[in-house]
Amino acid sequence: MYEPITNQQLISVAEEFGTPVYVYHAEKIAQQYNKLTQAFKDHPTRFFYACKALTNINILKYLKQLGADLDCVSINEVKLGLKAGFSPKQILFTPNCVDFNEITEAQALGVNINIDNISILERFGNKFGASYPVCIRINPHIEAGGNYKISTGHIDSKFGISIHQLRHMERIVKTTGLHVQGLHMHTGSEIKDVNVFLRSLEVMFSVASHFDSLEFLDLGSGFKVPYKDDEPETDVQTLGLKLTEAVKAFEIEYGRNLEIWFEPGKYLVSECGSFIVKANVIKQTTATVFVGVNSGFNHLIRPMFYDAYHKISNISNPNGAERIYTVVGNICETDTFAWDRVLNEVREGDYLVFHNAGAYGFEMSSNFNSRLKPAEVLFSEGHAYLIRERDEFEDLMRNQLEVL
Ligand SMILES: *Cc1c(COP(=O)(O)O)cnc(C)c1O
Numbered sequence: 001m002y003e004p005i006t007n008q009q010l011i012s013v014a015e016e017f018g019t020p021v022y023v024y025h026a027e028k029i030a031q032q033y034n035k036l037t038q039a040f041k042d043h044p045t046r047f048f049y050a051c052k053a054l055t056n057i058n059i060l061k062y063l064k065q066l067g068a069d070l071d072c073v074s075i076n077e078v079k080l081g082l083k084a085g086f087s088p089k090q091i092l093f094t095p096n097c098v099d100f101n102e103i104t105e106a107q108a109l110g111v112n113i114n115i116d117n118i119s120i121l122e123r124f125g126n127k128f129g130a131s132y133p134v135c136i137r138i139n140p141h142i143e144a145g146g147n148y149k150i151s152t153g154h155i156d157s158k159f160g161i162s163i164h165q166l167r168h169m170e171r172i173v174k175t176t177g178l179h180v181q182g183l184h185m186h187t188g189s190e191i192k193d194v195n196v197f198l199r200s201l202e203v204m205f206s207v208a209s210h211f212d213s214l215e216f217l218d219l220g221s222g223f224k225v226p227y228k229d230d231e232p233e234t235d236v237q238t239l240g241l242k243l244t245e246a247v248k249a250f251e252i253e254y255g256r257n258l259e260i261w262f263e264p265g266k267y268l269v270s271e272c273g274s275f276i277v278k279a280n281v282i283k284q285t286t287a288t289v290f291v292g293v294n295s296g297f298n299h300l301i302r303p304m305f306y307d308a309y310h311k312i313s314n315i316s317n318p319n320g321a322e323r324i325y326t327v328v329g330n331i332c333e334t335d336t337f338a339w340d341r342v343l344n345e346v347r348e349g350d351y352l353v354f355h356n357a358g359a360y361g362f363e364m365s366s367n368f369n370s371r372l373k374p375a376e377v378l379f380s381e382g383h384a385y386l387i388r389e390r391d392e393f394e395d396l397m398r399n400q401l402e403v404l
Helices: 007-017 026-039 057-066 075-083 100-109 118-131 163-176 194-208 236-254 302-306 393-397
Strands: 021-025 045-050 069-072 091-093 112-115 134-139 180-184 216-218 259-262 273-284 289-293 312-314 322-328 336-344 351-354 375-380 383-388
Touching: 007 021, 007 273, 007 351, 007 375, 007 383, 021 026, 026 045, 026 057, 026 236, 026 375, 057 069, 057 075, 057 375, 057 383, 069 075, 075 091, 075 100, 100 112, 100 118, 112 118, 112 180, 118 134, 118 163, 134 163, 134 194, 163 194, 180 194, 194 216, 194 236, 236 259, 302 336, 312 336
Parallel strands: 021 375, 045 069, 045 259, 069 091, 091 112, 112 134, 134 180, 180 216, 216 259, 289 322
Antiparallel strands: 021 273, 273 289, 273 351, 312 351, 322 336, 375 383
16 A cells, blocks of 8 residues: 655655665555556556666566566666566567677577667678567657657657668568567657557557567557646556557457557656755845755756756745745756745755656766765665665775876
8 A cells, every 4th residue: 555655754764864865665666557557457568667767676676576577778777687586588678779799698688679770670680580589669750758858759869760661671571580579669758648659559550560470569658747736647547448449459450469568667666756855055145045955966867957847845844934945956067956946944954855756866866076876765664775875985986096
């Protein structure tokens, strides 16, 4: 059962482990996972957790226990997945612009491979022929997603093989004898409109009819979660009904059963995450009141990188008078988390929480300004477990060689 973490529990975590700290609520991940499996219960459907969102080994193990499979974009993510206990067949490798050696390494490990370039398809076909099945990533040229940086299906995108290169794909498959077991499309992130998925699926069907031994259709991700209170979440229930109906109809025409595959990242792990920081200084200028916190875009880059909105709460003073603040970090560059944000009065030393910080939070953190990366905590069944130690000074020197 999912019970949100209380402010008091978050404060206890901050006091026990220090700040800044990422906290992930396990039961929230389970709730999201269950919503997906429930919505697609009427059709064989597999959910490959897109682990680039958050790769802590405990999160991978937890999702494995829930029954999820794993989508990986680098060979190291594949290795982390194997280490977490996923079997090779539970792993899908979806790389882009990698060295061919990385693909043969994945082949040797026995994982599912998604190919997204004509030249790679040709090399893979020449080397392995019919001996190793593959999935092909198609670019359907559909404009979708919340933001240009996270749209991947449009005409200028580097991802996938264009649907206009279908003849070329067919030629390679025929000549090399490749066994194409699946088709894949991932048109972007944060897609609100269920019809976008249906449009991708229509394109998928038209391509699928050119391949006769498909076992699955992979629709990637794009599930949206709300970052602001009034924002919608992708209606997975309706999506489940509509997609299931469309795929069942196509199966009759196609003459084979087809599994549906998805690769949710954000949907599974965004909302589970709280990022706790401390207000170091309140700085009143002639134009605004800044809250300067003990973190920066080196720990949570989404506001600066994607103009992302993260809801912030002052958990130390939840009933304080509401005031307007600009919340900034301590990096020596423009480093703004939130402009003109209404918060309960913030005092120096108060703990602030960034909500929805599970996906692409810790994972995109860096040591810029020689700052230390934060700790990570897993919160499960009322207990808080430290799952990554905060960096120490020595970590900054690791791998550096002093030659002077
Ligand atoms: C990033 C990515 C995902 C996950 O996207 P979310 O928006 O986090 O759900 C899924 N599939 C592929 C191939 C990706 O690159």
